Amino acid sequence: MPQRQTLSSYQLLIQEVLVFLGALTTLLVETIMFVARGAVSYRHTVRQMAEIGVGSLMVAIITVGFSGAVTALYISIQLVKYGQPGLIGGVVGKSLALEIAPVITAIVVAARSGSAMAAELGSMVVTEQVDALRALATSPTQYLVVPRVLASVIMLPLITVIANAAGLLGGYLASTANGVSATQFMVSFQSYTYVGDQLNGLVKTIPFALLIALIGCHQGLSTTGGAQGVGKATTSAVVFAMIAVYITDFFLSSILQDVSLRFSG
């Protein structure tokens, strides 16, 4: 009965997605409980913050910097053609603040730090270190997951701000090289990009950071098998985190746009 077969494999997929979301939610709730109880190791959190910062900052600056430049390049060619060079700074600034900086930074952190979390925790699982933690009466969530989640939530907005600045610089350089004056770019940026846009983009980085760290930790902690299992956990952590970031981005942006429109009247 091939039809039944197909149906059951779809059911299985839906079931797996629901189980995965359930596991992430459980991990999130456990993490929040530990944080609320103050059971946080500041030393480990700071160490994780350093790991994420050192690992991701330069990559984020380069990727967002060039994304800003290429965006400005296309836009300035078009808008100069239609005689609207005064809009370029605003369009580039808004795109960077609302979308490019938060999303690309999240992807960079997922690829660089989410994967590292999955790989490290996965290796700890296969070498029985996670069992050793539990045998020493220590919760793996408290000891391993809480510092990583907190560090991501603190670092992702910071990296996004710096990457955003790098993007603006890239955009500025690309625009001025294509016939837009420096003053035009700056004035346009200042009059069309609002503080609200910057905040809007930054608010999105918090759920992104939660997703990246929780998925990285969950994939690491559910590793089975040996070195191959660690490889699978690492790859799936990056893939799932990227998918989750893009899906969340769309729905969150819809809500945030709605909210900001209502506030601006």
Add this chain to the structure above:
Amino acid sequence: MPAVEFRHVTYSVPAGLEDDPATPFDERLTRRMILDDVSFEVPERSITCIMGVSGTGKTTLLRLMAGLLKPESGEVLIDGQDIVSFKERELNEVRRQMGFVFQYGALFDSLSVGENVGFGLAQQRRPAREVKEVVAARLTEVGLEGIEDKLPSELSGGMRKRAAMARALATNPKIVLYDEPTSGLDPVMARVIDNLIVNLRDRAGTTNVVVSHHLDSILRISDHVMMLHGAKIVAEGTPKEVQASEDAVVRQFLEGKAEGPITVR
């Protein structure tokens, strides 16, 4: 009262999928019995060895004792309390009275040897000076004095195992579980570890459960021996009683023959 008691414990693992598309997915999953209605007692202040060929579920037995796994049915009693229904927090109370020496040490590789050995005490928020003293004393006891600042990756296999013993013993546990403490070690080192286990029982009165397939070491140190085969306990008693057993499986294991009822897969 026995320190550890199993009552009708059953545990199985998923074994695979039958290749028959016509039957529904759930019914095609097969399971492999690891423990089938197993009952036994571990006397207090004894060295109880569990022997058996590789892959019979000896390690699973230890994990069930530490609450790292839950059985499908039956009771696991530690000091008279059934831990099967315990929540993680209650299990941690039980685990604080327990030491677990993992097969490959399972030292945390991001921490120094000293931090590893003092981990349990540090988690109990004991003062740093006390932790330092205990760590030094335990390391000296296992013949590794002065290596507190080394990283686990700098140690040899035998040193790692002894450091892991020091870590398991740092909190003065009442019950110590050893997973293959002498496998992969040279005969001299194996004898050193054997002596450590015996000394510990004599000095501190701990209850020791040793999982091993090293026959000479089992017969030398144990007060009580059990043999696990085919998900059942096939022999139990003092080393002398087990050595005198007429059971074909036990005889094949004791005599180390390739032919017999034990099939190697």
